[in-house]
Amino acid sequence: MLQKDDIISKLKETFASAILAVEDPDGIATFTIASESIIPVTQFLREQLGFNFLTDLCGIHYPDQELPLGVIYHLHNFQENVRVRLKAFVPGENPSIATATDLFPAANWMERETFDFYGIIFEGHPNLKRILNVEYMDYYPMRKEYPLEDPTRHDKEDQFFGR
């Protein structure tokens, strides 16, 4: 059986300098990884520890952090039934991180979605363009500074009951 502690110790052994933090918020071992070593770590998890299923990949935005944009990976090992979560943070100016599409074909659209929402460039991605929004959109809507509402509506402009 592959235990959570084994994963933590094995990763720490191999990538001592790349692992910035280890947490366990909800029973899933969570590693914060330096963004340049995300692919070697993922590859190690996939090839040495059997995490062959990319459950999820999504972005996150903390405007007040030094590295405001983040990418979060959830990996799953079916045989041992263990999950891990990896986080990598990138700067707000020219955010870029290596693509995981070579390891997991499933990452293709998830990375496109993250690019669409947060503007994180996945280097080496075969087809990095907007996926959900219209192509001519000129901002990244999921970043915290952009509003949710449709700007063309005027029926809600009310001093007391408006939005």
Added chain:
Amino acid sequence: MTTYTKVAPPEGFSAPGLFATSFEKVLGLARSYSIWPLPFATSCCGIEFMATVASHYDLGRFGAERLSYSPRQADLLMVMGTIAKKMAPVVQQVYEQMAEPRWVMAVGACASSGGIFDTYSVLQGIDRIVPVDVYVPGCPPRPEQILDGFMKVQELVKNESLRKRYSPEYREMLERFSITPITPAGQH
């Protein structure tokens, strides 16, 4: 034995062996019971539309048995579900491809007004791009509501003037939506 009600005849003058009424009314009656809807189903309301046409509710009872998936033959555009801004040009194109006379029914809150999705990516009601005849509220509307909306469309079809589609007001209205009218101007 099954009992059924015949469709009531339009107002007119009847005598033995003779029935006289205006052409408009006959045409309206015939049209209203042979509407070919184009189901433009995008999301949740589309699933309720499936229930509406299926065995339990059976839209076919209202003369709409034949769903026309091609806009060319369709009379009624039923827009069911959220229309995102990416989808908006497609809706307008489908409307432009339909032949006159054509009616539009916005089924559900999203198609009518954007519904709960007051967001950057959703069109806030299809009446911003095409003229709408009947709005059906609900998120999603129940099949009964869709049927009710359909009957409202039938009512409109029945009472429509033959000259309406050629009138300058109608042409002006279409031009407000940047849709080129297909009926020739100045006839009738």
Added chain:
Amino acid sequence: MEPNKYSAETEAIIKNYTTLNLGPTHPATHGIFQNILTMDGEIVVDAEQTVGYIHRAFEKIAERRTWYQITTLTDRLNYCSSPINNIGYQLAVEKLFGVETNKRIDYMRVIIMELARIADHLICNSVIGVDTGALTGFLYVMQEREKIYDIFEDICGARLTTNIGRLGGFERDFAPETIQKIKDFIKGYPKVLAEFEKLLMRNRIFMDRTIKVGPISAERATAYGFSGPNLRAAGVDYDVRVSTPYSSYNDFDFIIPTGTQGDTYDRFCVREAEMWESLKIIKQAVDNLPEGKPYVDVPEIVLPPKEEVYSKMEPLIWHFKVVMGEVNTPVGEVYSAVEGGNGELGFYIVSDGGRTPYRLHFRRPCFIYYQAYPEMIRGGMLSDAIITMSSMNIIAGELDA
């Protein structure tokens, strides 16, 4: 395609290809996706997919709504089985708040989720029938789906977008009539399902149309992030209900049906078998429904009884606080998954202790596995591409979030 990537010979072949636009409003796509197919006669050479035609910005809305209000959003993800989405979200929030539910709530949830699974699989399987030219089965099982909707209506008042239950349980218990309706459904449904199976499962035409159509191997399916019936049809016995049991699924006796080929016929058969298993689970849950309160005593997330809200001051304030999100929300992050109608439906919540989630990400199964579609239809006929799509159970609302 870059212009001088291929040799002159290949160029000549490519010139003879036809481009065919399928969608975004084609009736056979059952949803709005666009596929630009490159065709060599009737054979599909390649497909270029465009999605996002119904992108509604769920994740952005979720950042502006309180915990309570998001259940309504989840309805509109996979609208064929919205109760599973609702309960999945509620389980994720309960995990964040550290709430333990009692057995009665769990069993009630299991009953609802399995009914929703049946409704979901019914649509998918009958639509495969429609696409192979058998409308009969569709009209036949729609009648049965109405019965499931009737039960949902009894429980929560809505048919399709149910918003069923509340955080921390249910607003009220099942009525005795509802239990009776569920029992009647269990009694009547096997006959209909068996007949539906008889119509299609060993039907020569149906088998010829679906066997070896749109296959995918277990390795490719795992790599592409498949989950749910599609992954199981490829031969991987991964089911969230068993691997990480939630809502007391480990109390029930059921099997995970798997296929071997990963083709359309296997996907159909896996869904059929799953419906039988769901029926088994519902039967066990109804027969052993434990006693207990239908909601937990956690004032942070559970609303006070409605009668008291109308007549007393304290419950009114409490109600107001819960609805406005002015409660003590834990700081943390949670990933919680349920077995949705078409795969692992995950909710990744990041909370900063505020009244709304800081980030809520939905792991939408069909968004992830739909990208394998070109690979699955390559080399097949155009008509096979249509059946492959309907057998993958792709729901536009879920795909585009």
